[in-house]
Structure formats: C-alpha cells, structure tokens
Amino acid sequence: MNIDSCIAFAQDLIRISSMSGKEKTIIERLIAEMRILGFDDIRVDENGSSIGTIRGKGKGSTLLLDGHCDTVEITNPSDWSFNPFGGEIHGENLYGRGAADMKCALAAMIYAAGSIDRSQLVGSVVISATVVEELMEGISFKTVVDSVKPDFVIIGEATDLNVNRAGRGRAEIKIVTTGKSAHSSSPHLGVNAVNMMAKIIQSIEKVELPMDEFLGKAQMVLTDIISEPYPGYSVIPNKCISTYDRRLLPGETNDSVINMILADPSKTNVPFSISIEQGEHQTYTGRILKGEKFFPAWSFPENHELVQNAIKGLIQTGLSPLVSGYQFCTNAAYCAGVAGIPTIGFGPGTEGSAHIVNEFIPVSDLRAAAFGYKGIIESILSTQ
Numbered sequence: 340m341n342i343d344s345c346i347a348f349a350q351d352l353i354r355i356s357s358m359s360g361k362e363k364t365i366i367e368r369l370i371a372e373m374r375i376l377g378f379d380d381i382r383v384d385e386n387g388s389s390i391g392t393i394r395g396k397g398k399g400s401t402l403l404l405d406g407h408c409d410t411v412e413i414t415n416p417s418d419w420s421f422n423p424f425g426g427e428i429h430g431e432n433l434y435g436r437g438a439a440d441m442k443c444a445l446a447a448m449i450y451a452a453g454s455i456d457r458s459q460l461v462g463s464v465v466i467s468a469t470v471v472e473e474l475m476e477g478i479s480f481k482t483v484v485d486s487v488k489p490d491f492v493i494i495g496e497a498t499d500l501n502v503n504r505a506g507r508g509r510a511e512i513k514i515v516t517t518g519k520s521a522h523s524s525s526p527h528l529g530v531n532a533v534n535m536m537a538k539i540i541q542s543i544e545k546v547e548l549p550m551d552e553f554l555g556k557a558q559m560v561l562t563d564i565i566s567e568p569y570p571g572y573s574v575i576p577n578k579c580i581s582t583y584d585r586r587l588l589p590g591e592t593n594d595s596v597i598n599m600i601l602a603d604p605s606k607t608n609v610p611f612s613i614s615i616e617q618g619e620h621q622t623y624t625g626r627i628l629k630g631e632k633f634f635p636a637w638s639f640p641e642n643h644e645l646v647q648n649a650i651k652g653l654i655q656t657g658l659s660p661l662v663s664g665y666q667f668c669t670n671a672a673y674c675a676g677v678a679g680i681p682t683i684g685f686g687p688g689t690e691g692s693a694h695i696v697n698e699f700i701p702v703s704d705l706r707a708a709a710f711g712y713k714g715i716i717e718s719i720l721s722t723q
Contacts, residue, residue, distance in 0.1 A: 340454035345709050346433070346702060348372055349446035350426035352408075353435035359409040362387060362470045363623045366408065369445065369468050376453030378466075384486060386479040387624040388469045393452045395720060399462025402719050403489035404452070404712065405480060405670055406445040406496075406686075407472030410437040411694050418696045432699040440693035443705045444495035444686040451712035462720045465489065469670060475618045476509065476634045477673030484674050491645050491719060492674045492682040493712070496665065497693060500658055500707055503684030504646050505638035506665030507554055508587030508672050510596055511616035513580060514539060516609070520568075520577040529575035533566050536579040538609050543583070546603060551588040553638065554664045558586040582616065586668075589638040593631070634668050635676030645681040645719070652718030653685070656710045666690060685711060 357365040366389045373381050373391040380392040389408075413423050413436055421427050421434040428434075433443065445468055452464050467483045484492075494503075516536045521529025540561060548557040562584045566576035585596055593615055600613060616632040639646060641662055653660045665671070665684055675682035687704035 340450055340709060340713065342706050342709060345446055345450040346705060348450070349433065349443045349705060350428075352442040352446060353426035353433070353437055354424050356424055357409055357437065358412050359471045359473045360621060360623055362409050366468060369408065369449070372449060373453070373466070376449065378453065384482050385624060386470055386482050386622045386626050386628065388467055388479055388483055390483060390487065391449070391452070391466045393455055393457065393460070393464045395460030395462050396458055397461050399720060400490040401463045401465060401487060402491050402493065402716060403465045403467060403484070403487050404448045404493040404495060405467045405469060405483070406441050406448060407470070407670065408442070408445060408468040409470055409473050410440065411473050420697050428702060431701055431703065433702050433705065434697060434699045436698055438698050438700045439497055439688035440698070441496055441686060443688065443700045444497070444708060447687065447705055447709035448495055448712050450709050451716060454713060455716055459717070460720050464716050464720065470622050471620050471628065472670055474620045475628065475630060475632065476668045477670050477677070478618070478628045478630050479622065480670040481673050484678060484680070489674075489680060492671070492680050493649070493715060494669050494671045494682060494684040495686040496669045496684055497686045497688035497690050498663065498665075498684050499689045500685070500687060500704060500711065501661040501663050502646060502649050502653070503663050503665050504641060504643070505554055505589065506636060506669055506671050506675070506684065507667065508591070508636035508676055509634045509668035510585040510587055510593075511632035512583040512585055512596070513614050513616050514583070515612045516579045518575065518577045521575045523573045523575055526575055529577070532576045532579040535609050535611070536564065536581055539611055540581065542603050543600060546599060549588055549591070554588055554636070554666070557588050557591070560584045587634070587636045589636045591636060593633050634672035637671055637675035637682065638664070639675070639681060639683070643681060645683055648718045649683050649685060649715045652714035652716070653711050655718070656707075656714040658707060658711055685715065
C-alpha cells in the first residue's frame with residue numbers, strides 16, 4: 340500500500356468543500372481514485388452516494404465499509420488557526436473540516452481495499468461514500484445497503500482505532516403547547532403557551548432515563564425553543580414549540596420513548612402534543628429523502644464472529660484495540676439498528692475531534708487505520 344498517496348488523497352478530500360447536499364465534487368474525486376486503484380465496479384446510486392467493489396477469486400461474504408462524505412458547515416472561519424479547506428499537515432496532525440469526520444477514514448478504506456491481493460480474497464469488499472449523513476443518519480445508507488446486501492458492515496466513524504460493537508441512537512422529539520393570544524397589557528385574558536412549556540420542561544428534567552451497562556445512560560437535551568408569534572410585540576404567545584435531542588439505547592422504540600414522557604402525572608394538567616420530528620432533505624442529485632427522525636441504537640455481543648475477526652485482523656497489523664461503543668449516532672442506525680446486519684465501528688481519530696474548530700486527525704492514525712482496514716478485510720474474507 341502506498342501510504343504517502345493515501346495521505347495525499349486524504350488531503351485532497353479535505354480541500355473539497357462537501358457540505359450536506361453539496362457532495363457532487365467530492366464524489367467525483369472519490370470515483371477517480373477508485374479507478375486509479377483498479378476497483379472492479381464503481382457506480383453512483385440515485386442519492387449520489389458512490390459505491391466501489393473489489394471482488395475476490397470466489398464466492399463468499401460481502402463486506403461493506405461505509406463512510407459519509409458530507410460535513411457540517413463552518414460557522415466562523417476566522418476562529419480557525421488553519422484553513423478549514425487547506426488539508427495542511429502541521430507537526431503530527433492533519434487539519435481541516437472533515438479530517439476526523441470522516442474524510443481520512445474514507446481515504447484509508449479505499450486504499451486498504453485497493454491494496455488487497457484478490458487471489459487471497461474470497462467474497463467481495465465494497466466501499467460506500469454516503470451523502471447527507473450529517474442531516475439524517477442512515478437515510479441514504481439504506482439505499483446502499485438494500486442494493487449491496489452485505490453480510491457484514493464496518494462503519495468508519497472515529498473510534499480512536501478501537502473496535503466499537505455498539506452505538507447509541509438518536510431521536511428528535513417535538514413538543515407543542517397551545518395557548519391563547521392576548522395583549523400583553525392584559526395577560527389574564529390569554530393563556531401563555533411559553534409558561535405552559537416551562538412546566539413541561541421542568542417535568543422532563545425529572546424523568547428517569549434508562550441505563551445500559553455497556554453504553555451508559557440515555558440522554559434527553561433541550562436543543563431549541565420557539566414561540567409564536569415571533570417577535571412577540573405586546574402579545575401573549577399562543578404557541579410554543581420545543582425540540583429535544585434524545586440519545587437512545589438498544590431496545591428503545593418510538594412508542595417507549597414517547598410513553599416515558601407521557602407517563603409523568605405532573606403533566607396531566609398541561610395540554611400538549613408530542614411527536615417524533617419528520618425530516619425531509621434533497622440530495623445533490625435532486626432526490627428527496629424523507630423519514631422519521633428516529634434512528635435506533637444497536638449492539639452486538641463481544642463474542643460475535645465479526646467482532647472477534649476484526650480484533651484478530653487489527654492485532655495482526657500491530658494494533659491493540661479495546662472494545663467500546665459509539666456515544667453518537669452513525670449510519671449503523673440503519674444497517675444494525677433497523678436491518679440487523681452484523682456491524683462494528685473502526686476508524687481513526689476520536690469522537691471529540693468531530694465538528695470542532697481546527698478539526699484534525701493525527702497522521703499516525705490515518706496510517707494505522709489504512710493498515711487496520713486491510714487487516715480487518717483479510718481476516719473476515721479469509722475465513723470462508
């Protein structure tokens with residue numbers, strides 16, 4: 340494997356702006372590199388995600404490695420010490436938007452797959468670069484999974500070079516209170532929807548959330564609150580909408596999450612509605628993706644063959660991986676949480692390095708990840 344070319348490729352990817360819904364240019368660059376590396380089949384699906392395949396000498400399992408190619412926006416470039424799209428190496432680190440989340444992982448996956456000796460490979464390895472993941476986890480990945488039909492999936496989100504066998508899910512919950520407008524000089528003639536919402540918020544703060552012995556405690560965080568009319572010029576608001584980010588644990592469902600909130604008797608005297616938010620986003624190909632913003636958690640046992648084969652492959656490359664789980668939500672919400680396909684996470688960088696000013700990844704992590712992916716591929720597809 341030409342690791343210097345892999346690093347240069349990662350730098351090229353960082354230099355391409357690829358905010359969600361605007362990934363066309365980076366997809367074209369990914370396809371170009373897969374062609375150079377001799378992938379057997381390369382295509383772009385209807386959402387705009389790229390899919391590249393390396394085929395072995397005989398029939399066997401299909402291993403899918405996925406990384407999303409979209410990034411979050413840069414709200415204030417002046418806060419950065421380095422050009423967010425420079426792909427610059429300073430000291431031991433590679434800087435830029437998407438360095439940790441997750442363009443370096445994509446580069447490492449593609450070079451790992453491209454360096455595999457096909458004569459020693461039984462089955463197929465597929466690399467997908469998915470779009471709009473930052474907006475709705477798994478929604479575009481579903482199309483990839485349904486097409487590829489993998490037996491195993493590797494999610495390349497940051498794990499600090501460890502093996503993640505589980506991951507928390509995510510739900511967006513919308514709560515609405517409806518009051519009655521009145522002039523603010525006569526508040527007694529109206530019903531203040533914000534005051535109503537304040538009682539709901541206080542009640543939610545007291546809800547005892549579930550605990551998972553491996554992934555820890557579920558979370559529910561207020562992320563947005565809006566009153567109507569807005570601005571409220573001398574008027575009592577007649578409507579208030581709050582949004583909660585709910586981090587899910589394995590086994591939690593839409594109904595169980597909603598019922599946990601409704602079960603609190605202190606809310607019975609405050610009328611409100613509660614629902615899971617609906618998402619709708621357009622990809623750069625023009626396709627509209629719609630869905631409920633409920634992305635399930637997932638977990639596989641440590642003795643699962645995929646977990647053990649991944650660990651074996653990584654050890655053979657010189658790594659000493661721990662077994663852990665994702666605290667944030669990933670595309671595994673679909674492949675593992677919905678479809679039930681055996682899935683693990685392995686990637687360079689840390690969760691805390693994503694979405695930050697001066698986002699970076701150690702160059703040594705990029706190198707280790709490239710050889711790590713190769714080790715995992717060889718371990719899994721040589722066990723047929």
